[in-house]
Amino acid sequence: MKKAWIIIIAAVIFIFIVIQFFPPAKNDNLINPQNDIVFKLEIPTAVKKKIVNACYDCHSNKTVYPFYNNIAPVSWLMAKHIRVGKEHLNFSEWANYDRKEQIKLLTKICDEITAGEMPVKGYVFMHSKAIINEKELEEICQWTEQASEQVMGKKE
Amino acid sequence: MKTMKKLIFSGIVLFAAVLAIIAFTYPAGNPSTDRVNPQEKVAPAFPENVAKVLETSCFDCHSDASSNAKARMKVNFSKWNDMSDAKKVGKMQDIKDMVTKGDMPPKKYVNNYPDRAPGQEQKDIISKWVTEESAKLMNN
Numbered sequence: 001m002k003k004a005w006i007i008i009i010a011a012v013i014f015i016f017i018v019i020q021f022f023p024p025a026k027n028d029n030l031i032n033p034q035n036d037i038v039f040k041l042e043i044p045t046a047v048k049k050k051i052v053n054a055c056y057d058c059h060s061n062k063t064v065y066p067f068y069n070n071i072a073p074v075s076w077l078m079a080k081h082i083r084v085g086k087e088h089l090n091f092s093e094w095a096n097y098d099r100k101e102q103i104k105l106l107t108k109i110c111d112e113i114t115a116g117e118m119p120v121k122g123y124v125f126m127h128s129k130a131i132i133n134e135k136e137l138e139e140i141c142q143w144t145e146q147a148s149e150q151v152m153g154k155k156e
Numbered sequence: 157m158k159t160m161k162k163l164i165f166s167g168i169v170l171f172a173a174v175l176a177i178i179a180f181t182y183p184a185g186n187p188s189t190d191r192v193n194p195q196e197k198v199a200p201a202f203p204e205n206v207a208k209v210l211e212t213s214c215f216d217c218h219s220d221a222s223s224n225a226k227a228r229m230k231v232n233f234s235k236w237n238d239m240s241d242a243k244k245v246g247k248m249q250d251i252k253d254m255v256t257k258g259d260m261p262p263k264k265y266v267n268n269y270p271d272r273a274p275g276q277e278q279k280d281i282i283s284k285w286v287t288e289e290s291a292k293l294m295n296n
Contacts, residue, residue: 100245100294101249103242107242115229145240148242148243148245149240
């Protein structure tokens with residue numbers, strides 16, 4: 001019985017070591033930096049700072065990784081979060097969204113933060129910079145409304 | 157060895173207990189408060205065919221008749237006309253996405269009320285309305 005445990009533990013350690021050899025690709029490719037939302041819309045400095053801190057790790061083409069990202073399976077989990085996050089909203093590719101999509105995304109930014117759906121709880125737990133307080137939320141929502149109006153006003 | 161068995165057994169029991177607790181505390185659906193007079197809840201903001209789809213498939217959660225605060229925060233069709241044109245466009249796009257992808261109405265709701273699930277025809281009505289209406293609003 002003792003032997004069995006040793007085998008199980010050895011197997012777990014072995015698998016852990018093996019998976020370290022399959023690191024996911026890093027999210028770090030700012031090909032067209034001029035497409036970022038910060039160059040396309042007017043954003044108050046405080047709001048800009050907040051969304052970069054609270055959102056850009058998963059919603060842009062550049063993630064600032066914590067040290068533990070180099071350890072599988074954490075690295076895999078993060079890679080998946082980032083991939084899905086960017087599918088929904090990628091601030092680095094803002095210029096590629098059409099106007100309707102931009103207005104939709106702006107509306108959802110305010111809604112999802114208000115509903116507590118974003119930023120993801122586990123992420124906030126590990127990153128205090130991602131905490132959004134009432135005042136910041138209000139500023140963000142004010143901005144999303146103004147920005148939507150700005151996009152509405154742009155005739156194609 | 158007996159203690160080992162006991163330990164594993166209690167582990168399983170604990171796990172089952174946690175599962176059971178989770179299962180029972182999972183938030184209930186949003187049983188409609190009243191569906192007696194849906195016409196009254198319709199804001200005149202929608203064309204008739206659109207209003208009918210919204211009434212049938214969305215109003216239970218997304219109208220003043222709903223007690224689901226989160227759903228009302230996301231979109232409240234009873235207060236549709238209180239929104240700016242920009243907000244309307246934003247919400248409409250999201251509605252179109254959700255309905256076409258089948259993310260809304262939620263699976264749970266559809267399972268509970270299969271007759272209120274939008275079919276392809278209803279989805280097309282919503283889609284067409286969103287496309288036309290947002291084009292109109294954006295060119296104002």
